[in-house]
Amino acid sequence: MQKTDVGKFAINNLSFMLEYLKIPSVSAKNMGITEIVDWLTKTFKKLGADKVSKWRDQGGNPVVFAEFKGKMDKTILFYNHYDVQPVEPLNEWSTDPFKPEIKNGKIFARGVCDDKGELISRLTLIKYFNENGGLPLNLKFFVEGEEELGSPHVDKYVHAHSQELKSDACIWEGGGKDENDNFKITCGLKGIASFDLKVKTAGTDLHSSLASYADNAAWRLVESLNSLHGNNGEILVDGFYDDIEPLDDVTRKAIEKIQFNSKQVKAEFGLLRPFITKNPVFDLINGPTMTINGLSSGYEGKGLKTIVPKEALAKMDCRLLPNQDPKKIANLIQAQLIKNGFDDVRLSYNTGEEAFRTDLSNPFVQQNIESAKEIYGEDKISVVPNMPGGGPARQFVEDLKVPIVMVGINYAGSGPHAPNENIRLDDYSKGSEFLANLLVNYSKK
Ligand SMILES: [Zn+2]
Structure with missing residues (x-):
């Protein structure tokens, strides 16, 4: 040939x-x-x-x-x-x-x-x-x-x-x-777990003057999300990292050899913020993630509407490493929310791949x-x-x-x-x- x-x-x-x-x-x-x-x-x-x-x-x-x-x-x-x-x-x-x-x-x-x-x-x-x-x-x-x-x-x-x-x-x-x-x-x-987080705080949207005493679903959701996420991007969920297997030498060396052009990547995607990690290649290959894919709550149309929203929703995914079970990860996140005092923030699991x-x-x-x-x-x-x-x-x-x-x-x-x-x-x-x-x-x- x-x-x-x-x-x-x-x-x-x-x-x-x-x-x-x-x-x-x-x-x-x-x-x-x-x-x-x-x-x-x-x-x-x-x-x-x-x-x-x-x-x-x-x-x-x-x-x-x-x-x-x-x-x-x-x-x-x-x-x-x-x-x-x-x-x-x-x-x-x-x-x-x-x-x-x-x-x-x-x-x-x-x-x-x-x-x-x-x-x-x-x-x-x-x-x-x-x-x-x-x-x-x-x-x-x-x-x-x-x-x-x-x-x-x-x-x-x-x-x-x-x-x-x-x-x-x-x-x-x-x-x-x-x-x-x-x-x-x-x-x-990589694997993935995809899920929604939803919270409801009232039977109806309220006049925003009532924010003096009524809890707000949007704040509640944002605070619960914040409790899962550290300042350096670490995922604050008990047990989240437990099942990840340590890298063998061959795999570690292969990751170290991968070329990564930070400047080009930043320009290509128009990234306006610094990277959230010191080692983007390593995390790309061997770092799990937790990502807010979308947030919705209250009034999102033109002009203004002064309300306290009754409910809030976050679309989420986690990218996972070998040996992490997507359903188990979702359960750990729900358990952590309860532990953090957000037992009204409910997780519903969409789909997962190992x-x-x-x-x-x-x-x-x-x-x-x-x-x-x-x-x-x-x-x-x-x-x-x-x-x-x-x-x-x-x-x-x-x-x-x-x-x-x-x-x-x-x-x-x-x-x-x-x-x-x-x-x-x-x-x-x-x-x-x-x-x-x-x-x-x-x-x-
Ligand atoms: Zn394809």
């Missing part, structure tokens, strides 16, 4: 991707789901899959499963999703989100980075190997349609179909290059690193123990006992979920070369 041939092949077969990008598969609006599931099923069959199934038995949008037999009896499982985020605000797009356009060496379209381009780069490789001596090893695909809704059914599908999904290693979505154009090999995800990390010394991780060095160069690789964000990977680890690695084709300016989502053609072709190289290397060992 000529490595650069694979890159050229990917670029020459772009029409394949453009077709897929045109299908407006927005799960939040229940748009285009049947169409895209049919397209995928048809495409898997066309590529010569030994088995293609539409799983519907666990509810929600169907999961498309496909299996390809290769020359060696080793199997890699790919996780992808066919749904995309809504496109709004439409006026901030410089192209039509569902009419992909190529300009200045980039492809613009909704989903091209998250996560349609990645799936197509994987499918294009099958096409390449079909025309060049056959697939080096077995491949399986798990393509779900509710990732942008928080993957409410994935755990059930993985559990129910664990026999069919059985494989030796798994490649996740969401990979690519960082701000310094280093190719990331990410080996885990964190995980694949051991960095796992042979599959090492093979990713070696294969990437051959394509990108020794000093352009970044090994990241886990993403700062989450995803429904935990069940795959639990049921399939596979190492999971995230590698792909996006870059720091790809703008997933944002207007003008894009990928660079160069990353697409190099990413395809990398993946082909990995499959060949992995099939040999």
Whole structure:
């Protein structure tokens, strides 16, 4: 296999991707789901899959499963999703989100980075190997349609179909290059607990003159939130940090090696305040968080309305580390509120995902690193123990006992979920070369 041939092949077969990008598969609006599931099923069959199934038995949008037999009896499982985020605000797009356009060496379209381009780069490789001596090893695909809704059914599908999904290693979505154009090999995800805090202090909003004697739901909520949070960003909840496992040396060293450009990050997001930590990289990877996502109470319209609000609501999330249980964390927070004298501030749990990390010394991780060095160069690789964000990977680890690695084709300016989502053609072709190289290397060992 000529490595650069694979890159050229990917670029020459772009029409394949453009077709897929045109299908407006927005799960939040229940748009285009049947169409895209049919397209995928048809495409898997066309590529010569030994088995293609539409799983519907666990509810929600169907999961498309496909299996390809290769020359060696080793199997890699790919996780992808066919749904995309809504496109709004439409006026901030410089192209039509569902009419992909190529300009200045980039492809613009909704989903091209998250996560349609990645799936197509994987499918294009099958096409390449079909025309060049056959697939080096077995491949399986798990393509779900509710990732942008928080993957409410994935755990059930993985559990129910664990026999069919059985494989030796798994490649996740969401990979690519960082701000310094280093190719990331990410080996885990943070967990999350999402919940609401609500407090009610009266049966009705009151005239604000009564603030002399009547308690105020907004103050009450703000004070309760404040009691959970220290001056240096620490989370003041008994037991919150107890289950976190100490970092091993390899992981600690990997975190220390990650490059982080504070200036660039501050400029990119227009941050107006200093960082709340002295060590942003370390906390990004190995710091749990507690975040107010939104606050609402009382009158929020134009002009004025002098009232004491009867109720107040905070939308919250915590990003969690391996071994922290989202439901337990929520219970600890409720217990702390009661202990702090806020027994009327009620927590309701929305959803949660557990964190995980694949051991960095796992042979599959090492093979990713070696294969990437051959394509990108020794000093352009970044090994990241886990993403700062989450995803429904935990069940795959639990049921399939596979190492999971995230590698792909996006870059720091790809703008997933944002207007003008894009990928660079160069990353697409190099990413395809990398993946082909990995499959060949992995099939040999
Ligand atoms: Zn995604």
